[in-house]
Amino acid sequence: MTSKDQTPSKDQTPSNDQTPSKNQTPEESAAEVRAADVALDTAGGTLEPSIVPVSSQSGDTGHHEGSTMRRIVMGNGFVSVLAVIVALFLGGLLIASTDKTVAETAGYFFARPTDFLLALWNAMTKSYVALFQGSVFNPRQGLMPLLETMTVATPLICAGLGVALAFRAGLFNIGAQGQIIISATLAAYVGFTWHLPFGLHLLLVIIMGVLGGAAWGAIVGVLKARTGAHEVIVTIMLNYVALFLLDFLLNTAAFRRPGDNSPISPRLDETAAYPVIIPGSRLHLGFLVAVLLTYGVWWMLNRSTIGFEFRAVGANPVAARTAGVKVPRATILVMAFAGALAAFGGVAQVAGTEKVLTGGIAAQIGFDAITVALLGRSTPWGTFFAGLLFGAFRAGAVQMQIQTGTPIDIVLVVQSLIVLFIAAPPLIRSIFRLEPKKKNKTPKAARKAALANAAGGAK
Amino acid sequence: MKNPLRATLKRGSMAGIATAGAAALMLSGCGQAPSAGSGAPTKSDYIGCIVSDSGGFDDQSFNQSSFEGLQKSEKDLGITMKSAESKANSDYETNLNGMISAGCNMTFTVGFLLGDATKAAAEKNPDKHFAIIDYSYTTPVANVKPVVYDTAQAAYLAGYAAASATKTGKVGTFGGIKLPTVTIFMDGFYDGVQAYNKAKGKSVQVVGWDKTSQDGSFTGDFEKQDTGKQITKNLLDQGADIIMPVAGPVGKGAGAALKEAKAAGKDVKLIWVDSDGYLTAPEYKDLMLTSVVKQMGQAVENVVKDDKDGKFSNEAYVGTLANEGVAIAPFHDLDSAISADTKSELDKLKADIVSGKLVVESAASPKK
Numbered sequence: 001m002t003s004k005d006q007t008p009s010k011d012q013t014p015s016n017d018q019t020p021s022k023n024q025t026p027e028e029s030a031a032e033v034r035a036a037d038v039a040l041d042t043a044g045g046t047l048e049p050s051i052v053p054v055s056s057q058s059g060d061t062g063h064h065e066g067s068t069m070r071r072i073v074m075g076n077g078f079v080s081v082l083a084v085i086v087a088l089f090l091g092g093l094l095i096a097s098t099d100k101t102v103a104e105t106a107g108y109f110f111a112r113p114t115d116f117l118l119a120l121w122n123a124m125t126k127s128y129v130a131l132f133q134g135s136v137f138n139p140r141q142g143l144m145p146l147l148e149t150m151t152v153a154t155p156l157i158c159a160g161l162g163v164a165l166a167f168r169a170g171l172f173n174i175g176a177q178g179q180i181i182i183s184a185t186l187a188a189y190v191g192f193t194w195h196l197p198f199g200l201h202l203l204l205v206i207i208m209g210v211l212g213g214a215a216w217g218a219i220v221g222v223l224k225a226r227t228g229a230h231e232v233i234v235t236i237m238l239n240y241v242a243l244f245l246l247d248f249l250l251n252t253a254a255f256r257r258p259g260d261n262s263p264i265s266p267r268l269d270e271t272a273a274y275p276v277i278i279p280g281s282r283l284h285l286g287f288l289v290a291v292l293l294t295y296g297v298w299w300m301l302n303r304s305t306i307g308f309e310f311r312a313v314g315a316n317p318v319a320a321r322t323a324g325v326k327v328p329r330a331t332i333l334v335m336a337f338a339g340a341l342a343a344f345g346g347v348a349q350v351a352g353t354e355k356v357l358t359g360g361i362a363a364q365i366g367f368d369a370i371t372v373a374l375l376g377r378s379t380p381w382g383t384f385f386a387g388l389l390f391g392a393f394r395a396g397a398v399q400m401q402i403q404t405g406t407p408i409d410i411v412l413v414v415q416s417l418i419v420l421f422i423a424a425p426p427l428i429r430s431i432f433r434l435e436p437k438k439k440n441k442t443p444k445a446a447r448k449a450a451l452a453n454a455a456g457g458a459k
Numbered sequence: 460m461k462n463p464l465r466a467t468l469k470r471g472s473m474a475g476i477a478t479a480g481a482a483a484l485m486l487s488g489c490g491q492a493p494s495a496g497s498g499a500p501t502k503s504d505y506i507g508c509i510v511s512d513s514g515g516f517d518d519q520s521f522n523q524s525s526f527e528g529l530q531k532s533e534k535d536l537g538i539t540m541k542s543a544e545s546k547a548n549s550d551y552e553t554n555l556n557g558m559i560s561a562g563c564n565m566t567f568t569v570g571f572l573l574g575d576a577t578k579a580a581a582e583k584n585p586d587k588h589f590a591i592i593d594y595s596y597t598t599p600v601a602n603v604k605p606v607v608y609d610t611a612q613a614a615y616l617a618g619y620a621a622a623s624a625t626k627t628g629k630v631g632t633f634g635g636i637k638l639p640t641v642t643i644f645m646d647g648f649y650d651g652v653q654a655y656n657k658a659k660g661k662s663v664q665v666v667g668w669d670k671t672s673q674d675g676s677f678t679g680d681f682e683k684q685d686t687g688k689q690i691t692k693n694l695l696d697q698g699a700d701i702i703m704p705v706a707g708p709v710g711k712g713a714g715a716a717l718k719e720a721k722a723a724g725k726d727v728k729l730i731w732v733d734s735d736g737y738l739t740a741p742e743y744k745d746l747m748l749t750s751v752v753k754q755m756g757q758a759v760e761n762v763v764k765d766d767k768d769g770k771f772s773n774e775a776y777v778g779t780l781a782n783e784g785v786a787i788a789p790f791h792d793l794d795s796a797i798s799a800d801t802k803s804e805l806d807k808l809k810a811d812i813v814s815g816k817l818v819v820e821s822a823a824s825p826k827k
Binding site for chain 1 (some may be wrong): 513520541542543544546547548549550552553554557558560561570574594597636637638639676811822823
């Protein structure tokens with residue numbers, strides 16, 4: 001399951017791709033599939049709808065959507081790719097709209113329309129070429145930018161895995177931000193106060209950071225399991241607790257540089273930092289750790305008992321309990337694991353790229369991680385590549401800004417548009433006319449039918 | 460049944476949008492095409508660059524003023540300007556490297572967060588010049604010029620003026636985040652009030668900041684105007700009638716709270732910081748007693764000019780009352796609230812500070 005049947009791979013593409021609907025054997029129609037999803041979400045109407053709908057979890061929900069081709073086209077992975085493309089296009093229009101030449105040439109559109117169109121095209125391509133040059137390859141530096149992309153992606157991947165893992169267990173973990181902050185704080189403290197030999201020091205930095213993040217996550221799990229407190233609220237609040245705790249600590253002598261009263265910590269010892277893998281770049285060992293973590297999460301979800309339990313709880317906690325899964329235990333464990341994964345992101349920040357602790361250590365990583373996990377459809381490798389994509393955006397944006405003067409905020413707009421389109425697959429499908437079969441049913445009507453089915457679904 | 464209708468509607472609305480779009484183009488697109496070959500004005504090949512901290516260039520505070528200063532140099536001195544906004548701490552290094560490969564002669568960095576990154580970039584590129592705003596190194600770096608401000612001097616005068624103008628015997632202040640560049644305002648303000656008490660035998664109190672314990676009220680960021688409004692209300696409830704918010708745009712929250720209080724019949728006043736609030740926050744100009752001004756744009760322009768003329772030095776530029784790097788703004792509409800006696804006392808104090816007879820000290824004062 002997971003990434004294999006989500007990514008459009010060539011061997012799965014049949015030759016008759018012009019007529020996908022002909023492959024439609026009397027299996028389930030889209031509406032029926034959706035109805036089944038809704039029914040699964042609510043256990044046939046007896047439960048409140050889950051926050052993470054079944055359709056956005058990539059787990060096998062026990063029914064199949066038509067032919068292979070159709071599954072690729074209709075599958076969520078393909079929608080993700082289309083969402084990125086549409087968002088890039090709209091972002092391009094936005095870039096063009098802020099461009100001076102475009103504005104000038106629009107002023108005499110009817111006198112010489114070619115000027116306008118050329119300027120429009122130039123503005124869009126120039127910015128995206130710079131984005132590409134800043135994130136993948138440019139003639140001056142070769143593949144150096146790609147290494148920068150991987151560096152920036154490292155904490156995003158780790159935190160994204162944490163969010164994705166919780167998604168799979170049906171928990172909306174907004175707390176990656178707080179988990180990163182706590183782990184970065186602990187890791188940094190060990191990094192600049194203790195002076196230990198190389199190897200041991202880094203190991204302790206990682207252990208302390210990860211324990212901190214895991215504990216911060218586990219608090220949420222315990223509160224959810226023991227008292228039923230909602231994880232969204234608890235995680236958001238713990239983000240604030242972590243943030244202000246860090247602000248407070250940075251104003252104490254223990255975390256400040258001697259002789260300086262700015263809230264910035266001393267630099268971490270060299271022995272506490274992740275070694276740089278490729279000299280001349282910022283790419284550090286943390287990236288390899290992120291690759292291992294991705295594999296580890298994949299293994300846990302697909303090959304281990306505990307992973308199976310997580311997914312069972314995510315699909316339907318009531319059914320999982322009936323089947324003998326200890327739901328509270330799974331909730332606490334999954335949040336602890338999620339916190340530990342996000343914590344690796346925090347460690348990558350302090351021990352990898354920044355090497356000092358400041359109030360902005362977590363930037364927006366914890367929140368971007370939610371997008372990364374959504375874009376990756378909550379699969380480990382999907383999250384990995386989504387993290388790389390976002391890393392490329394961030395690394396490229398810096399270059400784009402310097403080369404072309406395009407505001408860095410444009411990249412944030414593109415990222416947000418991606419989320420928007422991913423959250424609304426019907427929108428993407430209707431833009432690309434991907435709703436084959438039953439032409440008389442618009443997406444909206446289909447959803448209505450699904451809801452109607454679900455309402456009466458407790459057969 | 461519904462579908463034909465829906466389709467017509469859709470088609471109809473599309474046509475409508477198309478018409479509207481075309482109309483807009485018609486209206487805006489009728490200009491003349493320019494003739495080819497109008498050359499750009501000649502520019503010097505000096506490149507001045509600026510890298511913001513994570514606050515961005517629209518922070519209505521030091522990033523913005525420095526950015527505007529460089530923009531002004533672009534116009535006045537004919538230099539080329541490049542800028543890079545940082546969104547996260549990890550961007551500093553990349554932005555600085557980008558600036559160096561873009562061929563910048565002088566790169567400005569803003570704030571203590573960029574201290575390490577600027578130092579590293581400067582040491583790697585000894586032939587390039589850098590200047591860092593609002594931060595100075597304990598051991599100077601050969602090609603980095605720190606640009607700092609002894610704001611306490613101007614805030615001292617504002618504190619003295621506020622103490623003379625209060626009706627309730629209490630004045631208030633609060634900060635955004637407890638940073639040296641913020642608390643230096645509050646220290647100076649506090650000392651100014653104490654100076655007034657000593658000279659006149661009064662006991663005007665400062666709420667929101669205590670210089671001895673270095674503790675007071677902070678909103679926690681430079682963004683949430685609501686928090687600023689709430690804190691201002693609290694300070695008013697404690698009896699203060701003149702408030703000095705040291706929190707960038709959060710000061711507007713204070714303005715809003717004071718406006719409400721004034722509408723409710725209270726006699727309240729506002730002291731703005733960084734720029735002359737009478738001009739930059741005109742919606743509160745009827746409340747504006749004075750402002751503690753930090754001339755950041757001017758300093759940036761001066762540094763660029765010196766460097767362009769080959770007069771760069773790594774000696775810190777310290778904005779003081781003496782070199783007019785800091786100042787208090789005119790009293791504008793509230794001129795009558797300050798008595799002529801007080802005005803002459805303020806002039807005397809200013810002269811004493813300039814001559815060095817009176818030293819305003821703060822834990823956050825720039826290191827000489």
